[in-house]
Amino acid sequence: MKHCSLGRFFKGMNLTVFTLVMVFLYIPILILIIFSFNDAKIITGWKGFTFKYYILLLENKTILEAFRNTMLIAGLSTLISTILGVLGALGLEYHKFNGRKLFSALIYVPLVIPDILMGVSLALLFNFTRVNTGMLTVLIAHITFCVSYTIIVIRSRLEGFDYSLVEAAMDLGAKPATIFWKIKFPLIMPGIIAAALLAFTLSIDDFIITFFTSGRGFDTLPIYVEGAIRRGTITTINSLSTIMIGLTLLLVVTTKRIRKIVISSL
Amino acid sequence: MKNLPSANPNYALQLATERRKNFTSWILTAPALLWLIFFFLVPYLIVIIYSFLTADIYDVKFEFTLDAYRQSFTPAYMHTFYLSFRLALLTTLLCLLLGFPVAYYIARAKDKVKNNLLIFIIIPFWTNLIIRIFSWRIFLAYNGVLNNLLLGLGLISKPLEIMRTDLAVILVMVYVYLPYMILPLYSVLEKLDWTLLNAAMDLGANEVKSFFRITLPLSKEGIFAGGLLVFIPALGSYLIPQLVGNQRSLYLGQVITYKVKNIPRNWPMASALSLTLLLIVALFLLLIYFLYRRGKFRKQV
Amino acid sequence: MEEIRLECLSKDFDGFVAVENVSLSIQSGELFSFLGPSGCGKTTLLRMIAGFEIPSTGRILIGNTDITDLPPYKRQVNTIFQNYSLFPHMTVFDNVAFGLRIRKSPKNEITKRVREMLSLVKMEDQANKFPEQISGGQKQRVAIARALINQPKVLLLDEPLAALDLKLRQHMLIELMNIHDAVGITFIYVTHDQGEAMSISDRVAVMNYGNIIQEGPPDDIYERPNSVFSAYFIGETNLISGEVIGIEDDYVQIRCPDGAGSSFNIDSTFHIQPTLGQELTVSLRPEKIAISRNKPRYQDDINILRGVIEDILYLGSHTQYIVNVGALKIRVFSQHKRVYFDDTALDWEEPVWLFWHDTDSWLINEIPENVLTVDEISEGGINHYQRSIKRPAIK
Numbered sequence: 029m030k031h032c033s034l035g036r037f038f039k040g041m042n043l044t045v046f047t048l049v050m051v052f053l054y055i056p057i058l059i060l061i062i063f064s065f066n067d068a069k070i071i072t073g074w075k076g077f078t079f080k081y082y083i084l085l086l087e088n089k090t091i092l093e094a095f096r097n098t099m100l101i102a103g104l105s106t107l108i109s110t111i112l113g114v115l116g117a118l119g120l121e122y123h124k125f126n127g128r129k130l131f132s133a134l135i136y137v138p139l140v141i142p143d144i145l146m147g148v149s150l151a152l153l154f155n156f157t158r159v160n161t162g163m164l165t166v167l168i169a170h171i172t173f174c175v176s177y178t179i180i181v182i183r184s185r186l187e188g189f190d191y192s193l194v195e196a197a198m199d200l201g202a203k204p205a206t207i208f209w210k211i212k213f214p215l216i217m218p219g220i221i222a223a224a225l226l227a228f229t230l231s232i233d234d235f236i237i238t239f240f241t242s243g244r245g246f247d248t249l250p251i252y253v254e255g256a257i258r259r260g261t262i263t264t265i266n267s268l269s270t271i272m273i274g275l276t277l278l279l280v281v282t283t284k285r286i287r288k289i290v291i292s293s294l
Numbered sequence: 295m296k297n298l299p300s301a302n303p304n305y306a307l308q309l310a311t312e313r314r315k316n317f318t319s320w321i322l323t324a325p326a327l328l329w330l331i332f333f334f335l336v337p338y339l340i341v342i343i344y345s346f347l348t349a350d351i352y353d354v355k356f357e358f359t360l361d362a363y364r365q366s367f368t369p370a371y372m373h374t375f376y377l378s379f380r381l382a383l384l385t386t387l388l389c390l391l392l393g394f395p396v397a398y399y400i401a402r403a404k405d406k407v408k409n410n411l412l413i414f415i416i417i418p419f420w421t422n423l424i425i426r427i428f429s430w431r432i433f434l435a436y437n438g439v440l441n442n443l444l445l446g447l448g449l450i451s452k453p454l455e456i457m458r459t460d461l462a463v464i465l466v467m468v469y470v471y472l473p474y475m476i477l478p479l480y481s482v483l484e485k486l487d488w489t490l491l492n493a494a495m496d497l498g499a500n501e502v503k504s505f506f507r508i509t510l511p512l513s514k515e516g517i518f519a520g521g522l523l524v525f526i527p528a529l530g531s532y533l534i535p536q537l538v539g540n541q542r543s544l545y546l547g548q549v550i551t552y553k554v555k556n557i558p559r560n561w562p563m564a565s566a567l568s569l570t571l572l573l574i575v576a577l578f579l580l581l582i583y584f585l586y587r588r589g590k591f592r593k594q595v
Numbered sequence: 596m597e598e599i600r601l602e603c604l605s606k607d608f609d610g611f612v613a614v615e616n617v618s619l620s621i622q623s624g625e626l627f628s629f630l631g632p633s634g635c636g637k638t639t640l641l642r643m644i645a646g647f648e649i650p651s652t653g654r655i656l657i658g659n660t661d662i663t664d665l666p667p668y669k670r671q672v673n674t675i676f677q678n679y680s681l682f683p684h685m686t687v688f689d690n691v692a693f694g695l696r697i698r699k700s701p702k703n704e705i706t707k708r709v710r711e712m713l714s715l716v717k718m719e720d721q722a723n724k725f726p727e728q729i730s731g732g733q734k735q736r737v738a739i740a741r742a743l744i745n746q747p748k749v750l751l752l753d754e755p756l757a758a759l760d761l762k763l764r765q766h767m768l769i770e771l772m773n774i775h776d777a778v779g780i781t782f783i784y785v786t787h788d789q790g791e792a793m794s795i796s797d798r799v800a801v802m803n804y805g806n807i808i809q810e811g812p813p814d815d816i817y818e819r820p821n822s823v824f825s826a827y828f829i830g831e832t833n834l835i836s837g838e839v840i841g842i843e844d845d846y847v848q849i850r851c852p853d854g855a856g857s858s859f860n861i862d863s864t865f866h867i868q869p870t871l872g873q874e875l876t877v878s879l880r881p882e883k884i885a886i887s888r889n890k891p892r893y894q895d896d897i898n899i900l901r902g903v904i905e906d907i908l909y910l911g912s913h914t915q916y917i918v919n920v921g922a923l924k925i926r927v928f929s930q931h932k933r934v935y936f937d938d939t940a941l942d943w944e945e946p947v948w949l950f951w952h953d954t955d956s957w958l959i960n961e962i963p964e965n966v967l968t969v970d971e972i973s974e975g976g977i978n979h980y981q982r983s984i985k986r987p988a989i990k
Contacts, residue, residue, distance in 0.1 A: 034501040035666075042402075045395035052469065053418045056429035059439050063432060112326040119322030122315045131323050134330050140522065140579060141572065142530025144547050148568045149337030151554055152561065155353070156340050172333040175326055233422055236532055236547075240554065253424045257431070257537060266432075269425040276420045492647055493680035495667040497694040497745060507693075511684045 057273060064266035081267040088264060094252040097163070101248060102231040105170035110224045112171070113178025117186050120179070135176045146173060147240030154241065161243030169241040170234065174227040181226060185219025345565035351558040362566035371549070371567070378546040379574075381535075382528035385467040389475035389524050390517065392468065397479035397516075401486070412480070419473040427537045430466045431457065434538070463539040467528060475520035482516030483509075518582050526575055546571060597658025598622050599644070599749060599781060604653035606639050613639040615805040617653075621783065621798075623748075626775050628784040628792040631802035632828070637785045640802075641751050644783065645674045657748055673742035674751040678758060679734040681726040687713070687737050688722040694745040712740040715777065732763050739774060749781045756791060768795055789829050793817065801825050819866070823963045826878040833879040833925050836962050837861065839869045846896075846953050849877060853921025861898050863956040876959040882928040883955040886916055888941065890948050898956070900925070900949045904941055916941065918949060925949060
């Protein structure tokens with residue numbers, strides 16, 4: 029059919045680009061997974077299937093400690109930044125709040141500034157105040173870059189909040205505290221979960237800010253991996269990466285609920 | 295106005311309520327506000343101060359000087375700025391070029407498929423950045439998968455040297471930042487009223503014309519948002535050039551990091567370069583803001 | 596000027612037949628309506644004429660040109676979309692100028708023509724506003740101007756008034772007719788609102804399940820429906836089924852069971868050739884029935900039924916009575932003119948006489964599969980009814 033051939037061309041082009049991009053996005057990850065089972069010291073070619081590096085990985089104390097550090101930092105910074113986020117978002121709800129503009133501006137600025145600047149400025153702060161870098165400084169840094177995100181995500185959920193529900197609850201005789209815990213809190217819960225999830229992901233993923241704020245002896249996984257790549261001790265990294273990808277996939281794919289929340293918070 | 299506010303008996307009550315709500319809002323926002331002031335604003339003040347100090351091997355001497363700025367504007371550092379700017383711009387353009395058809399394709403897919411396709415875009419985005427960069431190293435290395443594959447197929451006789459080139463940097467940058475472009479584009483294209491395209495075609499515009507006159511102008515917001523999300527982090531990127539680039543072309547993120555991490559340290563230089571980067575970002579944001587407002591502004595006339 | 600011909604047009608979407616073998620010709624300059632419930636295929640038909648859908652089979656011709664395979668931008672056909680589809684990033688002026696700019700008309704001509712068009716739709720002073728700044732009715736006018744500026748041979752209107760409120764709708768309807776008279780091109784109008792279709796059209800095609808059920812001038816369809824569906828969908832009617840028990844020169848007699856064990860007879864003029872013993876349906880419009888507590892004195896050529904008032908709905912311009920005749924419920928509209936029969940208002944539970952002239956009923960050679968009760972009718976039972984008439988053609 030000659031009809032709308034141009035339209036067909038565009039459709040075909042979009043599909044082609046989409047497919048290519050999908051290949052582009054997944055090829056490196058697939059290769060990584062496959063090579064984590066490769067029985068070779070270097071990445072030249074396929075030398076046979078092995079679980080060896082997974083076992084090596086589990087025996088590696090440094091990696092296990094880095095993993096523990098990552099989870100600790102991620103858990104704590106998620107918890108604290110989510111609490112700050114809930115409070116901040118609730119505070120921003122009142123439209124006549126006279127600090128509203130200042131606060132709104134302040135939470136958006138960190139999002140539009142390259143991460144490295146936050147890293148440098150915090151490193152300088154800790155240098156200037158002579159604080160020993162380590163777990164505490166990393167935690168402070170992580171909370172700082174997470175808190176903007178948590179406030180924004182929870183706030184967007186609050187903005188979609190149907191205020192007539194509060195009025196209905198009042199009409200039915202609920203007191204303000206009851207209204208908050210029985211009506212408002214459950215309804216913004218998805219927003220809180222989304223915010224926490226986002227904070228957790230950002231924290232686990234962060235390299236550069238941690239790099240600037242962690243001292244020697246306190247490595248998170250990304251810091252460890254980067255060091256290992258630089259030193260060339262990379263054999264276990266394949267298997268480590270595969271496990272981390274696996275965890276991500278597990279989190280995203282198996283839990284429909286989380287998926288929905290993630291998409292709705294975009 | 296017949297009733298002065300003060301003459302209204304409820305006015306005092308209303309005022310009290312407002313004051314109470316305002317106070318509550320301050321209390322609620324205080325923790326986050328103080329946190330951001332102490333750990334976000336104050337550090338920048340220190341950066342500003344440090345940029346005017348004299349460098350020492352490990353620390354700074356509290357002597358005022360403009361050396362750091364003077365040095366920042368020497369050709370060597372200007373070249374670094376130029377390289378970073380070029381990289382960020384190229385990355386943004388390539389992401390837009392690749393991201394638009396993808397976002398368009400997903401936005402026009404059936405509702406049931408849409409979310410799944412989106413998840414496919416997001417999964418790599420949720421995978422650790424370093425790991426993704428590392429996988430590219432395996433793929434692109436001199437004796438890596440790509441070269442082995444091409445050699446095996448007989449397409450090349452000698453391994454390609456892609457790793458540690460600017461090409462590799464661009465490639466991985468696009469790879470890492472592509473989802474940041476696709477998602478905002480998707481969210482505007484998803485809201486686009488497709489009957490507008492029907493209307494344009496009905497009025498005589500073919501697919502190409504209706505794309506340039508309708509789809510593109512209406513996805514402006516997404517392009518700006520995506521541009522912002524890609525361009526700004528790309529300007530300061532450290533990890534990608536560090537892991538797949540070479541030491542001949544150093545980018546801004548690398549230079550700043552070296553000034554902080556390598557001995558001799560140079561805090562003032564790091565500060566001055568950071569502030570210059572901040573200035574560039576601010577200018578870029580203003581530019582985007584004005585481009586964005588121009589469209590909006592016309593509507594007020 | 597040329598007529599539009601649809602020849603054996605069909606369209607199926609993955610096995611669902613949206614339009615089935617439609618053949619039709621529309622005269623040039625005519626205001627033609629497709630009328631039917633949602634999902635009847637009228638919009639698909641329109642989209643095929645506009646070029647947004649490719650017919651599965653059949654041809655579309657304007658004059659002698661076959662436009663079946665032409666993309667929308669090469670047809671001299673323009674559309675008014677249901678939600679107007681004004682380009683939100685362009686001013687009213689730019690929206691109207693769009694078609695001319697695409698065709699690269701000279702600038703001064705564009706300005707001149709856009710001004711003309713905007714004055715035709717009385718929007719001259721809104722030229723610099725953006726769509727979001729004008730009201731629904733104004734958007735409608737801009738959409739009309741934007742389409743007409745291209746001097747199409749045909750203007751397609753897809754439920755153009757659906758988004759407007761009642762008063763505005765009536766106003767725009769008159770305006771549309773005026774515009775039609777002013778430009779003189781063919782208008783093809785799609786609607787599910789029978790009132791709109793009846794008042795505006797030269798001819799109407801009633802559609803259901805992808806088929807044209809009946810086509811003709813509005814009064815023809817209203818007074819002489821060819822099917823239970825037409826009778827039911829256009830206006831309101833009482834459908835009474837029965838068996839032909841007598842055929843005379845100028846009327847037939849039909850015995851109708853009243854649902855409670857007994858039956859009554861109806862005399863009616865006829866246009867079909869009934870046979871004795873045949874089952875058919877009598878369509879009786881509620882406004883044609885007179886209602887009174889007194890039996891009419893003059894009884895030639897008049898049907899008379901005895902019933903009891905079950906419900907009275909005061910509707911302003913008229914009152915609707917629901918009268919039980921046996922177990923059948925018959926609706927009667929009575930205007931508030933008391934000069935003829937009664938001085939006092941009728942009351943609930945009151946026994947009344949219903950009567951109408953032989954020529955005021957209409958025979959339909961079709962039996963509804965299940966006769967609707969008044970309750971179903973008042974609950975918007977049209978879809979239910981539609982279902983009972985014809986199964987959707989799904990391959």
